[in-house]
Amino acid sequence: MIHAARIHGLNDKPIRKGGFVLYWMEQSQRAEWNHALEYAVEQANGLKLPVGVVFGLTDNYSGANLRHHAFMLEGLQKTFQALEKRGIKAVLKHGHPADVALETGRDAALIVCDRGYLRHQREWRARVAGKATCKVVEVESDVVVPVETASDHAEYMAHTLRPKLHRYWAEFLRPVRRITPGRPWPDRRRLGTVGKKFMEFPDIRNSSRAVLQNLLKEFKLDRSVRPVCGFTGGTAEARKRLRRFIMGNLPFYDKNSGQPQEDGTSGLSPYLHFGQISPLFIALEVQRSGVLSEPKDRFLEQLLVRRELATNFVWFTPDYDQYSGLPAWAKQTLKKHTKDRREVLYTLEELEQSKTHDSYWNAAMDEMRVTGFMHGHMRMYWGKKVLEWSRTPEEVFCNLLTLNNKYFLDGRDPNSCAGVAWVFGKHDQAWKERKIFGKVRYMNADGLKRKCNIAAYTAKVRKRLEAVK
Numbered sequence: 001m002i003h004a005a006r007i008h009g010l011n012d013k014p015i016r017k018g019g020f021v022l023y024w025m026e027q028s029q030r031a032e033w034n035h036a037l038e039y040a041v042e043q044a045n046g047l048k049l050p051v052g053v054v055f056g057l058t059d060n061y062s063g064a065n066l067r068h069h070a071f072m073l074e075g076l077q078k079t080f081q082a083l084e085k086r087g088i089k090a091v092l093k094h095g096h097p098a099d100v101a102l103e104t105g106r107d108a109a110l111i112v113c114d115r116g117y118l119r120h121q122r123e124w125r126a127r128v129a130g131k132a133t134c135k136v137v138e139v140e141s142d143v144v145v146p147v148e149t150a151s152d153h154a155e156y157m158a159h160t161l162r163p164k165l166h167r168y169w170a171e172f173l174r175p176v177r178r179i180t181p182g183r184p185w186p187d188r189r190r191l192g193t194v195g196k197k198f199m200e201f202p203d204i205r206n207s208s209r210a211v212l213q214n215l216l217k218e219f220k221l222d223r224s225v226r227p228v229c230g231f232t233g234g235t236a237e238a239r240k241r242l243r244r245f246i247m248g249n250l251p252f253y254d255k256n257s258g259q260p261q262e263d264g265t266s267g268l269s270p271y272l273h274f275g276q277i278s279p280l281f282i283a284l285e286v287q288r289s290g291v292l293s294e295p296k297d298r299f300l301e302q303l304l305v306r307r308e309l310a311t312n313f314v315w316f317t318p319d320y321d322q323y324s325g326l327p328a329w330a331k332q333t334l335k336k337h338t339k340d341r342r343e344v345l346y347t348l349e350e351l352e353q354s355k356t357h358d359s360y361w362n363a364a365m366d367e368m369r370v371t372g373f374m375h376g377h378m379r380m381y382w383g384k385k386v387l388e389w390s391r392t393p394e395e396v397f398c399n400l401l402t403l404n405n406k407y408f409l410d411g412r413d414p415n416s417c418a419g420v421a422w423v424f425g426k427h428d429q430a431w432k433e434r435k436i437f438g439k440v441r442y443m444n445a446d447g448l449k450r451k452c453n454i455a456a457y458t459a460k461v462r463k464r465l466e467a468v469k
């Protein structure tokens with residue numbers, strides 16, 4: 001049984017006579033530990049119908065470039081293979097995701113979708129619910145505690161949300177039961193119509209990485225941001241990474257996770273972003289590992305509190321991706337210091353090309369631009385320094401979010417908005433007042449030198465860059 005709090009009816013239309021139940025996949029791009037998928041199978045079995053899955057791939061997906069699409073397609077390929085093994089038909093169509101869902105769902109008895117938290121994802125679901133001629137149900141699978149169950153407002157800080165989440169963990173930290181489809185998809189039957197508007201992709205289940213990337217030639221994408229070699233998309237890769245992390249680094253997470261010279265964190269954020277792995281599955285695997293509670297709790301704090309605080313932020317803050325969405329105290333104190341003299345000013349281009357006087361910062365920017373990832377501790381330093389090197393905080397906010405979302409594989413996520421907003425005091429407290437930052441937390445290179453082996457970090461990044469040259 002899927003917890004009722006995960007299930008949201010999006011319209012008042014009835015389940016009607018139709019040939020199948022459609023799961024319109026968007027956020028939760030996986031064939032396992034996916035409440036939306038299992039709900040669709042359960043409903044289809046009740047109606048004695050087969051299940052079909054559609055994914056709509058669009059050129060203009062909220063700033064996604066070639067790097068993001070290549071990783072996502074790799075993941076979808078494996079998801080489709082896994083769905084086929086379960087007797088579930090899955091197709092990829094080129095078109096606006098909401099239009100693809102509507103067109104494919106024309107003959108469906110019921111449309112099920114997963115929940116996305118960002119503005120465009122919410123708009124797409126509302127459009128499908130409004131225009132579909134059948135019932136549309138959304139099932140929430142990419143957080144452990146459903147966002148509206150945890151809280152009914154934007155939380156001030158982690159410590160205000162934490163006790164609310166803790167209260168629900170026993171109820172929601174439960175495995176997802178895998179349901180066998182009662183009716184396999186009939187051979188040769190198409191999944192919905194394929195009008196001129198929607199090109200159906202050739203079957204991608206057995207395509208090589210090169211063929212997948214070739215498919216994207218049809219797309220109007222920013223190709224300057226190349227795919228990365230350090231991350232391969234897909235649920236199996238994510239599981240492998242999780243296993244390696246639990247066996248290797250999790251026991252030391254409380255000591256090493258703040259050390260950017262080590263690869264001591266899970267590296268799971270890109271997989272979480274694309275829904276290729278379930279946070280619930282990660283949490284249960286970590287909980288049942290034989291690791292001591294200190295490192296385990298530290299990790300679960302990141303995965304289950306910080307991550308769900310970010311979800312809370314974007315869900316309850318309409319302008320989550322704008323400067324206006326910051327706390328009033330932070331905007332006030334930063335405003336008071338806008339006239340403070342800056343030692344240096346850098347343009348967006350100089351920042352993007354790592355052309356600052358700060359070699360630690362440049363290494364972090366190189367890591368981001370070339371590998372699509374950056375250690376969490378360096379993400380904080382990276383953001384704070386740009387605040388110091390720009391004319392206005394409004395300009396910094398925009399530049400940071402642009403770079404974050406352009407280069408990180410895990411960018412364009414609720415965590416991206418919360419992470420960038422944190423640089424400006426969101427989810428943080430006021431500190432001692434100083435130049436430029438006012439009461440917003442400050443970071444400097446001396447702190448890095450004191451707290452970690454920053455020379456080893458820059459050497460690690462240099463080595464990685466040489467390896468991909």
Ligand SMILES: Cc1cc2nc3c(=O)[nH]c(=O)nc-3n(C[C@H](O)[C@H](O)[C@H](O)COP(=O)(O)OP(=O)(O)OC[C@H]3O[C@@H](n4cnc5c(N)ncnc54)[C@H](O)[C@@H]3O)c2cc1C
Nearest residue numbers: 265266267268269302303306307376379410411415416419
């Ligand atoms: C300026 C700035 C920008 C950021 N941009 C992003 C982004 O674009 N995408 C993104 O996913 N995260 C972002 N973060 C949050 C965090 O740095 C990354 O999630 C983390 O470093 C990813 O590495 P990991 O998977 O190895 O994390 P681990 O340490 O292994 O943690 C496991 C998971 O917990 C979650 N998590 C960890 N730290 C945080 C945090 N501080 N806030 C929220 N969730 C967290 C992530 O989902 C992560 O995958 C940003 C933080 C800052 C300060």
